[in-house]
Amino acid sequence: MASITADALGTLEKTFATSGRSEKVAIIGAGNWGSAAAMIIGRNCKKLDIFDDNVTVWCLEEKVEGGNLTDIINTTHVNVKYLPDHKLPENVRAEPDLVKSVAGATLLVFVLPHQFLARTCQTLKGHLEEGVKAISLIKGIDFDDSGPQLMTSVIKRELGIEACALSGANIANEIAAGKFCESTIGYEHKETGALFFALFNEPNFRISLVQGTAAVQVFGAIKNIVALGAGFCDALDMGNNTKAALMRIGLIEMYRFATQYFKDVDTMTMVESCGMADLITTCMGGRNRRVAEAYGRSRLEKGDAHRSWEDLEAEMLNGQKLQGTGAAKEVFAILTRDKLLDRFPFLVTLYKIAFEGKPIEDVVNIPEEHFLPSVVTGAKTTVTSA
């Protein structure tokens, strides 16, 4: 991966040296993750010649103890609301006006709740520099009548610009605290990939590049369904070997789903941070796993009188939402529509346990179809064609 950057960054540096034009960054979103990203981006823009020092972050204005959040950020360099324990670099400036925030920007970093993306893009339309490029740090994908929708597709559709995607085993507060982790950037053109590699890569935030943006985004959504399976497995006290097997089977179906609905999926994306690593942490410690374990135990103990997902979500997540149950429904609906249920027997099993009363124990009853040649794509094809 680094060879891309070695080559392409060389080109970027030469271009910069001859044109003197540096890339100017605007971050769209100043929540927890946006603020953590702003710390990295701010440092790298200060350090590397190819970037303009000044970074703008669009921040939806809020009142915090009588003051404007943007004023507080620009005075104290702390996002007191969403990342209170860390200082932003002084070259990062908060801007409450969305259109003003992208003035002169050549690189846009989208990091806001996915439901606001389309609308935000519409506001930006007509106000962007020529040749501007984007990256999405938004978790998850949408589903509509035409199937699964990538955040990068929304950006491209609304703005007609190139968009990369970043995803990995990342927690904003840990990144802000400088804990070591990795992340993956999927790109369409390697020069753009290299540019965003340079913008994000740090010794404690290691970036790998992969060709294609779909798998990076799809994995981040489907892993939450697999985490339900990990939770059911924990409810059954089945131990790490069984859980590791389910995670592996889940990863294969995540990959199969990506290849089913999108072109240009690099097999190796499975062993990148956005694949294997993110799946591991999600299945070991995440909220979807945790609530699924509680749901499973309730089913095992109380049978039909078990507690509901909504109930457990309200009690356990302190206002946060489960993502795995919603994703399981969306995926089941789309697979049903497309007559593809037998290609994804594990994801279908998880849906049926979660919503159709299928026994929790069936989490390890992996239907034969998962392993059969007719439903084996991608990973398994490589093996079978050997």
Place this chain on the structure above:
Amino acid sequence: MASITADALGTLEKTFATSGRSEKVAIIGAGNWGSAAAMIIGRNCKKLDIFDDNVTVWCLEEKVEGGNLTDIINTTHVNVKYLPDHKLPENVRAEPDLVKSVAGATLLVFVLPHQFLARTCQTLKGHLEEGVKAISLIKGIDFDDSGPQLMTSVIKRELGIEACALSGANIANEIAAGKFCESTIGYEHKETGALFFALFNEPNFRISLVQGTAAVQVFGAIKNIVALGAGFCDALDMGNNTKAALMRIGLIEMYRFATQYFKDVDTMTMVESCGMADLITTCMGGRNRRVAEAYGRSRLEKGDAHRSWEDLEAEMLNGQKLQGTGAAKEVFAILTRDKLLDRFPFLVTLYKIAFEGKPIEDVVNIPEEHFLPSVVTGAKTTVTSA
């Protein structure tokens, strides 16, 4: 993978139908893992026409409460010494004489401590059926002056026969109890792979096939070094995201090591049970992780007065041995000899933390070389060539 078996099993069944010759199995070794394997093998031999019902397991004779272990097994169908809580199928017979145990056998399953393998093969020499094929269930690899040595290579060298390898996220007692898990068989010729697939595959012991036997065996050894890193990470209370990143980085170097020393390594082996899944369980719960965490905490608390590996091993493992520390030394020695230290910066870092006083905190100081193009092979090459 199943397509191999679909095709090749069809051929096997046809051959059986015309020749009437069925495959006869001898299991060499009746320890904990050998006995659990005998349960699966016994059931499948009973069930499938292509196998002779009668399975022989060579059992080193021991006295148990005044009786012979083989007599007890053949009377009670319980290996009271090594798998006391489970019954072996009645078509499995224990045989104390090694040469007699292989009489008429066409398939040999080697499942004994690796240090006895060469000697055992030498005893068998000249007593085998023509065309006999083997599979090794032995964990680990050896190192000698010429480099890393596979168990399958020892079998081939000593007996001149084809040998497959089986490895996965498997614990003998869990398998015996019927807990769901998966395993991977690496093969050279797909017909042989199909045969062993049929011998081992069950609904709760799912087999995947991969071309090539080296990675399956190498992964099983090098994962124990990576588990030291997971333990150091836990000693530092770094959390699941960092640990998942280290596991991922470790998997890449495991793969790199396999491709460095052996040909015919299928990239997809990384996401098989013998790769990703076995690594996960080893880094989450295994003894190498556990002792490495204790070692790390002792270093962090007591500095130079910290406890030794030997000390902790004796105290914590109840007679069992650490595998990761030995493997780390062997791998470091071979990489030093071959001037390859900079290709494996993470494995080298783990060795130096374990044996050269490098700070525990350096476990997340992944040297840049891990990510550089010149030391990027296999997995990363796929990405870089995109």
